[in-house]
Amino acid sequence: MKRKLKQFKKVGVLLLIMVFMVGCTDDLNITPNDDDTLLTEDAFEDESAYRSLLAGVYANLALTGTEGAENSNLAGIDAGTSQFGRVLLYMQTLAxxxxxxxxxxxxxxxxxxxxxxxxxxxxxxxxFSRTMASVSFANNFLRETTAEKLDGRNVSDATRQDIVAYRAEARLLRAMAYYYMMDLFGKAPFITENDPLNFTPPEVSRAELFTFIESELLDIQSDLVAAGQNEYGRADRGVANMILAKIYLNAEVYIGENRYPDCITQCEALLSSGYALADSYLHNFMADNNTNSATSEIIFPIVSDGLTTQNFGPTTVMVNGSVGSLETNGLVVGVTQGGWGGALRVRREFAELFADGIFSQDERNTLIEGVNVPNGVTIVTTPPTPPTPRPVDIVDISNRDTGFILQKYSNVSSDGTPGIDQTFVDTDFPLFRLADVYLMYAEAYLRGGGGSESTALGLLNELRDRANNDEVVESSDLTLDFILDERSRELHWEAHRRQDLIRFNRYTGGNYNWAWKGNGSNGIAIPAHFNVYPIPSLSLASNPELNQNTGY
Known part of the structure; x- marks a missing residue:
């Protein structure tokens, strides 16, 4: 399956200015820039503009403002601490x-x-603020595309047909925003297009959010474009299936109910929707992942373009951050040679997942250990001498010469062409991809959700085969512990790990301690209330309906 490649990726500057006009922050519970709406009704008078206005709802996932990477449209909040993909990566992976x-x-x-x-x-x-901004942008679009509003503007029947799908996409993006609020905070201020402006949204619980997300995604299925058939970068039925699969897999955490059979159902729908694994694992994380074989695997990306959507998002952070202090391998990954000087490394526990010899040629193993480099990776050093071996342990976080570095993401295309900019990368962030569906199916099967062992094994071995790993997964390997480890090997640095550890009861408490967990160099137990994040103090101050999570 190859989806349509006419895409939202290279969004025009004029559109961005239109979309990121300040406003409608009554939905956001943050310090407002303005009390006006996001876009005035005049913006919707042009019948040809609706697709562009929908693009603005998507743009909030990648951009923080209209005046470059340093600009934020959220008053009082720095752009570097509010880009959606970056803060999601930090909260799910860095933590x-x-x-x-x-x-x-x-x-x-x-x-x-x-x-x-x-x-x-x-x-x-x-x-918290950027995710609620997604809710606000979606609500604004939905308020301005009601039948009554379209009647008043004499919008043609042909455009109205398109708007049916546009509205479904806006509702999906709002449901996705509430999915992340449910997962990270366990509650949210709740507001829809049916609420008036200047409305103080009430707090809703995790269970209420679950019900809303599920009902919304099921209700819009028939209005969404079929899975994998929308323009690249836009949501379709496959994205709805994916979010449903995720909430069902985690339903015991969210609502205390076993919904694994429903997870299997959604996974089966995705497995029969025409998606296919990329030819190479690393194609998913290259500068041309919007056009190479990864387009058949990436179910939904956060788009990034080194020229037109410059921002300090997750892929820009990870590519620049993966340049080692010793290795100066920036030219290899398509950024300046020194990158960000060793900003990112991996913790010992992750490195140990690839310590077994069966992973020495596994394409997912891009760890660089100094003199031992993976799969023929070229290291550029200054001066040109072999890099010093790195200890796996990070005893002092400020010592950038310790701990292995990772070279998973790059700003280089599959044909070797570097990205257009040597800081801001062209590499899209694969928020959801098919490999996760394979792993969710296997886990839901093991948790009693139905399906079959032969299908689960077949899916796991497809992932191994694609990674050039000849070690066959057998029935005896098929345990939940194996799945947790395999999820880390396959999906690391893709903003899933915290959620996975919570589902496996390995995050809080002392069942599993990792380096620097709880501020101990070898890891110590952390309290159970850390399974959700606190409601930010500024959000509490701006909305009296909100209450702090227990323990904070």
Missing amino acids: ADQMIWSYENDAGTRELQRNIWTPQNPLILGM
Whole structure:
């Protein structure tokens, strides 16, 4: 399956200015820039503009403002701490056992990666605010595309047909935003297009959010474009299936109910929708992942373009951050040679998942250990001498020469062409991809959700085969512990790990400790209330309907 490649990726500057006009922050519970609506009704008078206006709802996932990477349309919130994909990566990955950020003077990072955060953490505020901004943008689009509004503008029947799908996409993006609020915060201020402006949204519980997300995604199925058939970068029925599969897989955490059979159903729908694994694992993480074989595997991306959508999003952070302090391998991954000087490394526990010899040629193993480099990776050093071997342990986080580095993401295309910019990368972030469906199916099967062992084994071995790993997964290997490890090997640095560890009861408490968990160099137990993040103090102050999560 190859989806249509006419795409939202290269969004025009004029569109971005239109979309990111300040406003409708009554939905956001943050310090407002303006009390006006996101876009005035005049913006919707042009019948040809509706597709572009929908693009603005998507743009909030990639951009923070209209005046470059440093600009934020959320008043009082820094662009670097509120780009959706970046803060999602930090909260799901940096706060777990796969990643370490070297520069702990960067706002909020020290507390997140040491699991000692408070309601004052700016990254937590950035995630809360940016996610609720998605709700606000979607609500604005839906308010302005009602039948009554379209009648008043004499919108043609042909355009109205398109708007049916546009509205379904806006509802999906709002449901996805509430999915992340449910997962990360366990509650949210709740507002829809049916609520008036200047409305103070009430707090809703995790169970109420679950019900809303499920009902919305099921209700819009027939109005969405078929799975894999929309333009690249736009949501379709496959994205709805994916979010449903995720909430069903985690339903015991969210609502205390076993919904594994429903997870299997959604996975089966995705497996029969025409998606296919990319030819190479690393195609998913290259500068041309919007056109190479990964387009058949990536179910939904956060788009990135080094020219037209410059931002400090997750792929820009990871590519620049993966340049080692010793290796200076920036030219290899398509950025400046020194990159960000060793900003990112991996924790010992993650590195150990690839320590077995069966993973030495596994394409998913892009760990660089100094003199031992994976799969023929070329290292450029200054001066041109072999890099010093790296110890796997990070005893001092500020010592960038310790801990292995990872070269999973790159700003280089599959044909070797570097991205257009040597800082802001062209690489899209694969928010959802087919490999996760394979792993969810196998896990839901093991948890009693139905399906078959032969299908689960077949899917797991497809992933191994694609990664050039000849070790066959047998029935005896098929355990939940194996699935948790395999999820980390396959999906690391893709913003899933915290959620996975919580589902497996390995995040809080002392069942599993990793380096720097709880602010201990070898890891210590953290309290159970850390399974959800606190409601940011500024959000509490701006909305009296909100209450702090227990324990904070």
